Amino acid sequence: MPTPANLDRTLLALADPTRRSILHSLTKGEARVTDLAEPIKMSLNAVSKHIRVLERARLVRRRRAGREHLLSLNPEPMEAAARWMAQQRAYWTARLAALDALLTAEDQAENVPHKKGDTR
């Protein structure tokens, strides 16, 4: 099962409701730290810590415009995580089908009438 090496950072970054809320705000466009702190009623320091986690996970990008730091969303790691989840589901569906085939083959060897099960 292919698992991106940086998946941990993405998942850990997303595992917090405040950080998900920050990402949600950034879906509307670039924002300053102060813009992000206001709706969640958090100190700038606390919000900055969350933003650093998001930056390390590459979910948030930072650029300078004069004296201001503007933050924006980078969806790529999120999409990679989504692809990984789809792979997980396909993987387990295939494993259960393989188990079914294995048990069905045993039945056939014993001449037991059977029909195959199905995955939903």
Added chain:
Amino acid sequence: MSTPKTVTVRVTHRFIASPERVFDAWLDPAKASKFLFTTPTGQMVKVEIDPQVGGHFAIVDRRDGEDVAHTGEYLEIDRPRRLVFTFGVPKYSSLMTTVTIDIVPLESGCELTLTHEGVPPEYEQPNISGWTRILEGLAANL
């Protein structure tokens, strides 16, 4: 930091075989080597199963000349209804996830529900952007 909330991958499959046969296959090295943690092109190198609560397993598959180990620990063994184990691929990720197998007997055969927890957190708020739609789609599907 709050407790991580994880989305769950869930797959259900109906078997004609009895709950006992389906359950036992997960803890039988000969059978597990044929369906669990294998890929069609992979070659099973090692299967070690210590089928008791607190016992560990290691299943090593060779893919394109590369050995990939799947390891974990059994947390719950309630034959033939429920099996819970942790599971990870140390080579790719330090993340340990939890797999729960629930087996419900049917008039003929049984229904198995596999729940894999410890994958990305769900996103519940309504939104318009592409990546959040991806997440919502996942949460609805999984």
